[in-house]
Amino acid sequence: MNRIIFYLKKFIDFLTTLFLISLLTFLTFQLLPGNPALAILGPEADSAQIAALEQKMGLDKALPERYISWAWHVICGDFGTSYQYNQSVSKLIGGSFIVTLSLASVTLIFTVLIGFFFGFLYAYIHKTRFFKPLVSIHSIWFSVPSFCTALLMILIFSVKLGFFPAMGYSRLSQGFFAWLHSLVLPAFSLSLGSGAILARYTTTSILNQEKQDYVRTARSKGLSEWGVITRHILRNALLPSVTTLGLIMTEILGGSIIIENVFSLPGIGRLIANSISTRDFPLIQALVLYLALITLSCNFLVDVIYTLIDPRVRTMK
Structure with missing residues (x-):
């Protein structure tokens, strides 16, 4: 019963926030x-x-x-007609969303692999002499903007080695490997920064859990360091990482304007840039609602995952 009430409250908050955002968005563009x-x-x-x-x-x-x-009309799925493209806004966003969702899916996989791998690695070696040099490298890696990484990736893997295309997008209907081949470089460029953020939060969360009494008890029983982390610390350390991953999902699904423009991907990010430059108000309004819906949906999903990892969350909210 508590779970149903918790989810119902979250869903009401979701609808209320979405209504207020839609009202504010409409008034903003109408009063310009x-x-x-x-x-x-x-x-x-x-x-x-x-x-x-x-x-x-x-x-x-x-x-x-x-x-x-x-x-x-928005509730019915009709966002109007784009001034610039003279097409249905819903169709424009639908076509671009497929590209952004494809990029987001590959990016999220890379982010999780990079973030959790280095997060666990840093926590595992934090008492060794390798920890500080790796953290210093991580700080540099964390500070590099994604567009700089993207340009470097293009220079190395496209121009010099010719392994991946520098721009363009192959649809899934053209073949899975062609689709993946066109997304590896932009997804990897985008996931390096988000993976660095996730790795830092994961490491900090694990190290904080290591100070707890139950961890000292596990070590006193003779468990190895890896066994302590995987069998005892991991579950409690996931909560902050899940929060961070939810924010990362929001950023990725919202569409990276810079990355999609660097690699000429016809996704939401590129559509946002074009609509703003041409003052295409119906399209901008719909894209703002899209970004709001993505953000709220990711936050709602994070709350649901929270309750699955730690049921005590339902009683605290």
Whole structure:
């Protein structure tokens, strides 16, 4: 019963936050200076043409009526028509989302492998002489921006060695290996920074757990260091790492604007950059809602995973 109440409260918070974000997003773009109809038709359009387009776009209605109409269409999956592309916003986002989801899936796998491997490794060797040099290298690795890593990856693995393409995207329908081949470089470039963050949080969490009494008891029984970490520390050390991984998932699924533009991937990040540069308000509104939905969904998923790892969380909230 407690689990159902906990999830219900979280879902109500999810819907309330999404409603407030949609309201704020709509008001922000409706109150911006400038006439969207004039922006579409150009300065040479006469008043009759502008008035006709305003009526078609619903700009002649009161603000509350416009919001209710817009919100209802959004609930039905209709985000309007893009000014720039003259296409359905839903179709544009749907096509780009597949690319971003593909990139996010590969990136998340790389991030988890890199983060947990180095997190456990640092915790395992923290009492040896190798720990400080590796942490120093990790700090440098953590500080390098993803676009610098991406350019370095392109220079080495595309230009010099020719192992991977420098740009472009192969769809899954063209073959699994062609799809994966086009995503390895951008995903690896994006996962290095997020993997470094996850590794640091994992190491810190494990080292904090090592100070607990139950760990001292396990060591006193003669267990090896690896056995203590995997059999006793791991479960309790996962909570902070899960939080960090949830934030990383949000960033990845939101679409990396820089990485997708560096590698010319037709994903959400590239769509965001194009919509902002062209003041495509219907598309920007939909993308803001998309990012909000992704963020809230990831946070909700993290809360669910929290309760599975540690059921005490349900009684604390």
